[in-house]
Amino acid sequence: MRAPRLLSFALLLIGAAVVLLPFYWMVSLSFKAPDEIFTPTLDLWPNALRWQNYAAALSRTNLLLYLWNGTVVCAGILVFQLLFAVPCAYALAQRRFRGRTLVFGLILAGLLVPFHVTAIPLFLGLARFGLIDTYAALIVPFIASVFGMFLFRQAFAVMPAALFDAARVDGLSEFQIVWRIAFPLALPAATAFGIFSVVAHWNDLFWPLIATTSPDLATPPRGILYFRDRESGDDVGPLMAAAVLVVAPMVVGFLMAQRAFIRGIAAGGLKG
Amino acid sequence: MIELRNLSRHYGATRVLDGVSLTLEPGRFTALLGPSGCGKSTLLRLVAGLDRPSTGQILFDGRDVAQESPSERNVAMVFQAYALYPHLTVAQNIALPLAMRRLGRLGRSPLGALSPAVRRTRATLARDVRAVAELLEIVPLLARKPAQLSGGQQQRVALARALVRDPSVFLLDEPLSNLDARLRIQMRAELVALHRRTGHTFLYVTHDQAEAMAMAERIAVMLDGRIAQVGSPRALYERPATCDVAGFIGAHPINLIPGPPEGGLPPALASGQPAPERPLVVGLRPEHLTPAADGPVQGRLDRVAFQGDVQVLGLRLEADGTPLRATAPPDWPAPDAGSAVRLGYRPEHLHLFDAAHGTRIANPGEESSCA
Numbered sequence: 191m192r193a194p195r196l197l198s199f200a201l202l203l204i205g206a207a208v209v210l211l212p213f214y215w216m217v218s219l220s221f222k223a224p225d226e227i228f229t230p231t232l233d234l235w236p237n238a239l240r241w242q243n244y245a246a247a248l249s250r251t252n253l254l255l256y257l258w259n260g261t262v263v264c265a266g267i268l269v270f271q272l273l274f275a276v277p278c279a280y281a282l283a284q285r286r287f288r289g290r291t292l293v294f295g296l297i298l299a300g301l302l303v304p305f306h307v308t309a310i311p312l313f314l315g316l317a318r319f320g321l322i323d324t325y326a327a328l329i330v331p332f333i334a335s336v337f338g339m340f341l342f343r344q345a346f347a348v349m350p351a352a353l354f355d356a357a358r359v360d361g362l363s364e365f366q367i368v369w370r371i372a373f374p375l376a377l378p379a380a381t382a383f384g385i386f387s388v389v390a391h392w393n394d395l396f397w398p399l400i401a402t403t404s405p406d407l408a409t410p411p412r413g414i415l416y417f418r419d420r421e422s423g424d425d426v427g428p429l430m431a432a433a434v435l436v437v438a439p440m441v442v443g444f445l446m447a448q449r450a451f452i453r454g455i456a457a458g459g460l461k462g
Numbered sequence: 463m464i465e466l467r468n469l470s471r472h473y474g475a476t477r478v479l480d481g482v483s484l485t486l487e488p489g490r491f492t493a494l495l496g497p498s499g500c501g502k503s504t505l506l507r508l509v510a511g512l513d514r515p516s517t518g519q520i521l522f523d524g525r526d527v528a529q530e531s532p533s534e535r536n537v538a539m540v541f542q543a544y545a546l547y548p549h550l551t552v553a554q555n556i557a558l559p560l561a562m563r564r565l566g567r568l569g570r571s572p573l574g575a576l577s578p579a580v581r582r583t584r585a586t587l588a589r590d591v592r593a594v595a596e597l598l599e600i601v602p603l604l605a606r607k608p609a610q611l612s613g614g615q616q617q618r619v620a621l622a623r624a625l626v627r628d629p630s631v632f633l634l635d636e637p638l639s640n641l642d643a644r645l646r647i648q649m650r651a652e653l654v655a656l657h658r659r660t661g662h663t664f665l666y667v668t669h670d671q672a673e674a675m676a677m678a679e680r681i682a683v684m685l686d687g688r689i690a691q692v693g694s695p696r697a698l699y700e701r702p703a704t705c706d707v708a709g710f711i712g713a714h715p716i717n718l719i720p721g722p723p724e725g726g727l728p729p730a731l732a733s734g735q736p737a738p739e740r741p742l743v744v745g746l747r748p749e750h751l752t753p754a755a756d757g758p759v760q761g762r763l764d765r766v767a768f769q770g771d772v773q774v775l776g777l778r779l780e781a782d783g784t785p786l787r788a789t790a791p792p793d794w795p796a797p798d799a800g801s802a803v804r805l806g807y808r809p810e811h812l813h814l815f816d817a818a819h820g821t822r823i824a825n826p827g828e829e830s831s832c833a
């Protein structure tokens with residue numbers, strides 16, 4: 191009984207180390223001076239906590255602007271995704287209408303289509319409306335999330351229909367039921383969805399590279415790209431500091447929402 | 463007054479309700495009684511406006527409400543599983559229907575606190591919530607979430623949420639079915655008292671005939687999607703309109719004994735009274751069939767169940783072995799199983815039904831009017 195437990199514990203530790211090592215390395219490098227970085231020996235620990243790399247990262251490029259852009263884009267995407275996915279999922283789960291199974295089937299099919307397939311039609315469409323190289327170009331393609339509709343539908347489908355009937359008797363309209371009853375009850379699923387959505391779009395490089403060219407609209411990953419290409423190609427320290435600054439909001443956010451996130455994944459029947 | 467006219471509801475090919483007509487008089491406590499799956503909840507949802515009838519009309523005070531939503535009909539409903547909002551406190555659960563009615567969009571938002579008129583409305587709202595909470599004795603629970611309540615407490619909250627308004631009708635869907643037997647009896651009395659105090663129209667769904675008999679002024683018996691009989695508890699018990707109603711009403715299941723094919727009473731029961739000369743089924747309640755030294759019915763005892771206030775006897779007719787149920791007073795000295803027992807009954811307690819249709823035939827002993 192004890193030996194298998196120890197073994198699985200050891201395996202978990204090794205797995206965690208493999209996953210965390212690059213992150214650790216990034217943080218460690220971000221505190222090192224240049225001569226400390228390029229040494230023949232491997233020093234896991236910086237000699238001292240030096241903040242110059244961070245100062246350099248913030249002063250040499252417009253990193254704060256990139257972080258702001260990332261925040262605007264991710265918030266915009268998430269708000270619109272919820273605005274569309276939640277009522278749609280409610281209708282799919284709790285309303286009877288003709289073609290309901292067909293619509294749900296289409297949504298499931300939509301889950302299978304990789305975004306990259308739709309990138310060129312989307313680009314052409316946005317170009318026709320003159321939206322290329324705007325915030326809108328970064329937000330609009332993602333506002334209808336089939337994944338969100340699916341996740342919320344699963345959450346709403348297991349809620350007792352009598353709850354919504356009670357709300358109708360109490361005088362709530364269907365939209366009020368969605369936002370005052372169904373959505374608060376699906377909060378774990380919403381947290382899970384929020385994390386998936388924000389992480390995916392915060393880290394996305396593919397679409398911002400296609401849809402925007404102006405440096406003022408760069409999101410953090412594109413910002414890091416500039417940073418490296420332009421001035422500090424060899425300056426690993428500030429680059430790592432910038433990477434830490436870009437990743438930090440995600441890590442902090444995830445740690446805060448962790449509990450609700452894991453409950454939401456369990457509720458949605460997904461394996462993380 | 464609420465009138466249901468010839469309501470039908472089918473799902474695909476299955477007919478759940480089939481021509482239901484019923485009138486709910488204002489201020490009356492009407493029970494809708496029927497076995498599980500006969501369509502009671504379906505009918506209640508039609509009255510509430512949560513579902514639309516396939517055919518038929520629903521009139522509230524003479525106005526057709528086909529196009530009206532539940533809140534326009536102003537119904538209050540207590541659901542079979544209570545359906546409290548899990549994310550709201552008890553106080554918020556009770557206040558929600560009032561808030562939806564009395565406060566506008568602004569008033570329900572946090573900004574509403576800035577307006578004196580909204581603040582006044584909110585204060586009366588809180589007072590109303592408190593008053594109904596006092597009525598149902600749930601004041602100490604107001605700050606809790608539904609998950610922190612027992613079944614009986616949840617049921618009170620569900621009642622409070624319905625009672626806090628001034629609705630046109632109360633619809634209650636087996637509200638006591640999740641409670642233990644003792645609490646159920648206590649809640650019966652409280653609900654009846656509540657009805658008396660509020661004077662509202664109640665439509666109370668149940669599958670428990672004892673509950674309907676104990677609480678209701680009028681009972682509508684529903685069997686297989688049709689209303690089989692409507693009447694006072696006494697009328698249903700004393701003059702059941704069909705075999706099926708007779709079988710459904712009464713604490714001990716009624717004996718239904720087929721007569722001979724050429725008509726008249728079954729010879730094993732008969733004690734010489736006149737009877738219609740056509741094929742009959744005779745109903746005789748166990749509580750009306752009791753041991754009597756010179757009784758006309760000869761049976762053989764199978765078993766005796768002592769129930770405190772009464773002993774329930776299982777017998778077979780000596781003549782043809784038909785099983786019968788009878789009752790005896792608790793102090794009756796029960797003989798061993800297998801002994802012969804003579805039983806008697808009063809002729810006016812016989813219920814005669816037409817063998818082909820199951821409909822009641824007036825007993826020669828009673829005047830033919832039916833209530």
Ligand SMILES: Nc1ncnc2c1ncn2[C@@H]1O[C@H](COP(=O)(O)OP(=O)(O)OP(=O)(O)O)[C@@H](O)[C@H]1O
Pocket residue numbers: 473476478496497498499500501502503504505669
């Ligand atoms: N949405 C539906 N689709 C198909 N059949 C349904 C639907 N809703 C109810 N039924 C059927 O209608 C019949 C009556 O259901 P209903 O819920 O009204 O019964 P009930 O009398 O309330 O029973 P219970 O005492 O068990 O609550 C049942 O046979 C049920 O299977």
Ligand SMILES: [Mg+2]
Pocket residue numbers: 502503504542635
């Ligand atoms: Mg029911």
